[in-house]
Amino acid sequence: MDKTILTILLMMFSFFSKGQSDLEAKFSEANSDMNLRNMYQRIIWKMQPTNQYLFDQIKGEVQYTVEENGYEVIAIPEILGTFNLNDKTFLWADKNPSINKKLNDEVDSFRKNLPKTYQKDKFKSSTEFNTNLLSLFSYQLDANGYDYQRQDNTIIYYSLLTIKVFKNGDEVLIIEPKNHTTKLDIPKNIELIKKFHKEKLEINKKYHEQKISSGKAFKKIEKVHLKYWLNEDPYFFPSLSWPCDFDEKSILEWKEFKIDNNRLFVMYTTNLGWASESYAYEIDLNATGDKRIINEY
Template sequence: MHKSILTILLIMFSFFSKGQSDLETKFSEANSAMNLRNMYQRIVWNMQPTNQYLFDQTKGEVKYTVEENDYEVIATPKFLGTFNLDDKTFLWADKNPSINKRLNDKVDSFRKTLPKKYQKDKFKSSTESNTNLLSLFSFQLNSNGFDSKRQDNTIIYYSLLDIKIFKDGNEILVIEPTNHTIQLEVSENIGLIKKFHKEKLEINKQYNEQKISSSEAFKKIEKVHLKYWLNEDPYFFPSLSWPCGFDEKLILEWKEFKIDDNRLFVMYTTDLGWTSESYAYEIDLNVSGDKRIINEY
């Protein structure tokens, strides 16, 4: 009898572990893909958390004002849900009467693909779990990217479908919902960025350990910067920081990719402890040697 119970428990444990493992794998794959799509939006129209935004549920759109580029960007959103920061609960968008039905019509079918703990109208959650859900939701919709915005004590999570970019009132670009990047199987420039980071990390470490003064550190780090950057604009000169995001141990993933106008990028995703952030360097295709970085995002 005891043997039978133990066998059943082992089978159940194996079943739930596999289910959880499968979901974690899906989250990981979706995060990897959607980080790349969000980076594309950052490159093309400077998608940033600091952009002003306005939801218009009647029109079914979210409008971003991108002051740096003098753009107005209008996207079609699909809402996933909201997170209450007071009681740490997530509420699905289709169970929220304040959200227009045309903006939450994809949620029900998505929720049904998830384990039962996620199928309640409202459940305890965290911002990390919410981002995983949003990433998977967006990936399954083949979205252009995703975003989240805080309003008072609530965070709103939504996916971005069609995106239209306007300048001076004229539509200059329409971005259809899909992947617009070409990931390269052979990564020839990731090693370049790793060398760049390693040298910057060493200077930051020396400064943090008070082995060199701030003036000496800035001279050293500027010299390293100009060793790798073709674009010598002082706007891009690095600062000193500790903990340092250039530490290889903090980097979760590297990618090398092109976009449709044959521009080349190296992207890396860093684990900051409470969240992860992705960054990218643009590489000049027509230059050889180490000095070929022309931009960063």
């Protein structure tokens, strides 16, 4: 191969690699922040995949029904795009004639700052990459969070801007787009949860290896649970499982944060193998010793 051509190819590859590396760094930063924002929504109004939803493009809103607490939640979305599960292609929202233009007016400027591979109207993708892309988009919008829903053979990805919470027809809360959490650095609270996880993991492992019976395992894990939980409601008693999503080997990130009304949380993000997921424990600010956990999300 001609040396000039080889040099050009190497330069092109180097440029692409750097662009991809920069994008992955941006994804990491965005995911770290957006995990907190989505967790805040889970804490405040129980945002979760099991909620019923209605995407109303004419009204320009997503309506969630949260049966557990009787909330009706209305969010203003900004649609990033859709993913076709059949041919594994991502289509930008502003290039999709079936999507209301008022719901994707930020997409074009976002796309222009991505590597050229992703500036095409449609490109081959994966659900993991789409979620990273949505996270970055939402982060740059300073959104409240993000969500995605499957509709037949398509997944629609969108950011959550202003959110209004209703109960019995009355508006009880407006959540303006921003990060409503305050990150903290108090290692003792994270270490507390790590100890709790380690003791639970040992019991689950012994049960999985058939070294103890289910009855004995349940008694042991309940004892460990009550050692760390101030809230002794049986609703929160753990089950036996393997593998465990709280295994330290699979945890990607730990965070501690407060929210507006001075509530304290420890959150961890874990690699489930097919996706990452975040969970949080609420810690009683006034409790002492190990018995300090009062809720989980």
